[in-house]
Amino acid sequence: MAMRFVIIDLETTGNGPKKGDRIIQLGMAVVEGRSIVARFASFFNPEQPIPPFIQQLTNIDEQTVEEAPLFADKAGEIAAMMKGAYFVAHNVDFDLPFLQAELERAGRPPFAGPTIDTVELARIVLPSAESYKLGDLAKQLGLRHDRPHQADSDAEVTAKLFIALLGRLHRLPLLTLEQLRRLARHLKSDIYSLLDAVIAEKRKEAPVDDTVAVYRGIALKKPAPKPDDGRRHSPSASFAAFYEQAPPLPLPGYKRREGQWEMMRLVYEALSTSQHALIEAGTGLGKSLAYLIPAAFFAGERQERVVVSTHTLQLQEQLIRRDLPVLRQVVPFPLRVAVLKGKQNYLSLDKFVSFLSEPCDTYDAALLKCQLLVWLLETDSGDLDELNVSSGARLLLSELAIGEGEDGGRHHFFAQAKQRAERANIVITNHAFLLHDLTASSPLLPPFRHLVIDEAHRLEDAAAHSFGERIDYVSFRLLTAKIAQTLGKWPEAEHGEAEDAIARCQRRLEELQFEGDELFRLLRRYALAKKPARAGRCRCRFSPADEGGRTWQAATELCWRLRDSAAALCGAAMPLVSAPAADGSPLPASLAADLAALERQLATLVRLLTETDPSAVRWIEADEKGAANAVRLYSQPVDLADFFADRLFMKKRSVILTSATLTVRGRFAYMTRRLGLDEFYPLCRSFPAPFRYEEQAALFVPADMPLASAVSVETYAEAAAAAITAVARRVGRRLLVLFPSYELLKMTVEALKNDEADEPFVLIAQGVQSGSPAKLIRTFLQFERAVLFGTSGFWEGVDLPGDALDALIIARLPFAPPDDPVMEAKSERIRARGGDPFYELSLPEAVLRLKQGVGRLIRTERDKGLVFVLDRRLTNAPYRADFLASLPPFPVHEGGLLELLDAADAWLWQGRRPNGV
Incomplete structure (x- = not known):
């Protein structure tokens, strides 16, 4: 391709050229013919101070730029290199405005050529990448990146990334390239002429591409021949022989851990003797392989299928990518492993074909179409979790999944996954799908009698969510808006026959939306009057049989009217739904699916507001300063012990539950009671983490913090902010601070920000900065000195x-907030039978949560770090032993904060290697 691309990266004094921020370094790399042919790099004197956090991020300080040229001195050379070229950058919207501002300041004309954003191009070409940050993409593609956040190094690696993306673009089949070309005008980057050049080259090649299949005009990955499922010759022909020989596992740097092998033996014993088991496996033990290896041997020897259920996608991916290759090398017979999730996790190709033919109303829609076209050439499963899409495209993507009542069309990813599961020895699924299957009249999982539940401490929460119900104003409004949009798209040609039906539907829909607005407004007013907001949010429990008053009566009457209006809307739409368009338009099917979803929503609303269920707790949530109808209604079962006993443990021969947090004070009593295992006498065993906690970590409890239960949240937040500041100044470079509630987190961050300008560390806070926990962690790791504030996840x-991570701070013991409706309902049940809700529920829950939090610090045998618990109830409350006996055997230090900081500083660096732990 005879094109010229100038790849540019900048370091600047801030984020806004309009606010006067300036360039402090610029790097350029010129690409022609997929090779770097020229380079340019220079520091620039910005004629203004460089903020401390920019110095920390870039390692560019005032001295570095003091003798550097002004941008105007190099502007002519830079403009000459850019002439006639594409402007390419990793986030063009950041780099180009800065460059334009500096060119204007230097009296030069602005750049007016085409642009390409490598973030956008990477999203299209690498639709499954975990992250689109430059460093993460470089790592994924094996590109060397020595000095992140230095413009010359970043420009060089961006150029290499761009060349790699061009190569991948060229390898796409012609059919996909032509479809991308039609979508390219809706993208931010000017890649249409680039695609023209690739297509022209592609047409010169052999026209037949036998690496792809085609379905309704879309290129798909052709199924590969089934690989050899495993080794057929091994000296270890049975688990007994394997365990006796105890060969080293084929893992890099593998070190034998006795606890891991003991756990293997216990898992095999439970499976082979048809017993249930609770196994607590400490961090670093290697628990995944400790249950997968005996499960695989058992499945092969007994010809029994074993199902493995996890809670998080992260662990599911780890099992497939990291542990499965090890398993295949260890097990001496063909091993078939399959992943099966609910239908809504798989793409409906027929829906995507219809979506592709629709006009691109938004940028998110255009980009998602491009990503899906490329992803379909890579995926074997059609599992939508493989994709990394923008938050704006997430809702669109969910609408392209196979619906619960749909068959998925002729090319059915879910049906293929189900067939693989039926042939498999081991089936990996998730808690939600497992729980749904336990109650389904026609189970979708293949028959099984043996089950391993990893992340078992999340099983009850998953069940409560799965069997609970929710409806909120936003989802109601989005669904009715979507129906209105579908009616508005109805083909003009059909208006002669369908015009009356469309008009009736639109009138019914307007009535429905008006009544819905009024209903949710009434519910918010009722909730706020019944229970005043706390920290800006109201959580109000309700029971239909016990509620009363004019507002509640009006809401329930409106609820019935809303259901009748929905039924009238469905009746009015019948002529449209039952007479599909002659041209195969997807609109009738889409309208039918949305109307069915609306009827389900309103049936849920009627149940929540009018039917009594003593086994469930119900509540209304509303934000004090939110919109007048921004309301959410919830219902969850209170006690699931009988469900687990009857539907799970009675039905399966062996259920093995494992997690890093199952015991309180070394006992399984709380978890067995909570999961309904009391009468099954499960095998119970705890395997500690293989760490030297006495040497690797120490626990510090400041005695001069105010007592959390004796002061207001505001007072405690101010004290916590002062303590966090002191710890951050004295010990460690990176700190993670965990909060039991967002209310306390927000107040603490606000108190800290008052003095932030003079601090040497960067503050990153969940809910304050946007993004998922994974995104915030990536930002956190970019800085040498930073404090990350988190709650929930x-x-x-x-x-x-x-x-x-050098230090972990627990801001307050993680007791559930007093307005938690589920904990309130559970406490009432315990109190009704004469029990103590604090010791039977609140305390065990807090202990398990604290164990989970403290487990963030020591993750490997080489880690070393500090734990500060700012809540002095840990060492002086009557229940302190429950917490301390449940934590790893850290040395515990108490005293004034300044005294503890001296001790912590000395302890952290004692014997620490110069290059860090």
């Missing part, structure tokens, strides 16, 4: 090994 599943 940060207490578990976060992995920060080595020098990624």
Whole structure:
């Protein structure tokens, strides 16, 4: 391709050229013919101070730029290199405005050529990439990236990334390239002429591409021949022989852990003797292989299928990518492993064909179409979790999944997954699908009698969510807006026959939306009057049999009217739904599916507001300062012990539940009671983590913090902010601070921000900065000195090994907030039978949560770090032993904060290697 591309990266004093921020370094790499042919790099004097966090991020300080040229001195050379070229950058919207501002300041004309954003191009060409940050993409593609956040190094690696993306683009089949070309005008990057050049080259090649299949005009990955399922010759022909020989596992740097092998033996014993088991396996034990290896031997020897259920996608991916290859090398017979999830996790190709033919109303829709076209050439499963799409495209993607009542069309990814599961020795699924299957009249999982549940501490929560119900104003409004949009798209040619039906539907829909607005407004008013908001949010429990008053009566009457209006709408739409368009338009099917979803929503609303269910707790949530109708209604079962006993443990021969947090004070009593295992006498065993906790970590409890239960949240937040600041200044470079509630997190961050300008560390806070926990962690790791504040998802599943984390701060013991409706309902039940809700529920829950949080610190045998628990109830409350006996055997230090900081500083660096742990 005779094209010229100039790849540019900048380092700047801030984020806004309009606010006067300036360039401090610029790197350029010129690409022609898929090779770098020229380079340019220079620091620039910005004629203004460089903020401390920019210095920390880039390692560019005031001294570095003091003698550097002004941008105007190099503007002519830079403009000459860019002449006639594409402007390419990793986030063009950041780099180009800065460059334009500097060119204007230097009296030069702005750049007016085409642009390509490598973030956007990577999203299209690598639709399954875990992250689109430059460093992460470089790592994925094996590109060397020595000095991140230095413009010359970033420009070089962006150029290599661009060349790699061009290569992948050229390998796409002609059919896909032509479809991308039709979509290219809706993208931000000017890649249509680039695609023209690739297509022209492609047409010169052999026209037949036997690596793809075609379905309704879309290129798909052709199924590969089935690989050899495993080794057929091994000295270890049975689990007994394998366990006796105890060969080293084929893992890089594998080190034998006695606890892992003991767990293997126990899992095999439970499976082969048809017993249930609760196994607590500490972090770093290697628990996944400790249950997969005996499960695989058992499945092969007994010709019995074993199902493995996980809670998180992260663990499911780990089982497939990291553990399955090891398993195939260890097990001496053909091993068939399959993943099966609910239908809504798989793409409906027929829906995508219809979606592809629709006009691109939004940028998100255009980009998603491009991503799906490329992904279909890579995926074997059609599992939508493989995709990394923008938040704006997530809702669109969910609408392309196979619906619960749909058959998926002639090319059915779910049916293929189900067939693979029926042939498999081991089936990997998730808690939600497993629980749905236990109650389904026609189970979708193949028959099985043996089950391993990993992340078992999340099983009850998953069941409560799965069997609970929810409806909220936003989802109601989105669904009715979608129906209105579908009616508005009805083909003009059909208006002669369908015009009356469309008009009737639109009138019914307007009535429905008006009544829905009024209903949710009434519910919000009722909830706020019944229970005032706490920390800006109201959570109000209700029971239809016990509610009363004019507002509640008006809401229930409106609820019935809403259901009748929906039924009238469905009746009015019958002529449209029952007479599909002659041209095969997807609109009738789409309308029918949305109307069915609306009827399900309103049936849920009627149940929640009018039917009594003593086994469930119901509540209304509303934000004090939110919209007048921004309301959410929830229902969850209170006690699931009988369900687990009857539907799970009675029906299966062996259920093995494992997690890193199952015991309180070394006992399984709380978990066996909670899961209905009391009468099954399960095997119970705890295997500690293989770490030297006495040497690797220490616990510090400041005695001069205010007592959490004796002061207001605001007072405690101010004290916590001061303590966090002191710890961050004195010890460690990166700190993770965990909070039991967002209310306390927000107040603490606000108190800290008052003095942030003078601090040497960067603050990154969940809910303050946008993004998922994974995204916030990636940002956190970019800085040498940073403090990450998290709640909810940060207490578990976060992995920060080595020098990624020096200290962990627990801001407050993780007792459930007092307005938690589920905990309230459970406490009432315990109290009604004469029990103590605190010791039977609140305390065990808090202990397990604290164990999960503390487990974020020591992840490998080489980690070393500090734990600060700012809540002095840990060491002086009557229940302190329940917490301390459940934690790893850390040395515990108490005293004034300044005294503890001296001790912590000395302990952290004692014997630490110069290059860090």
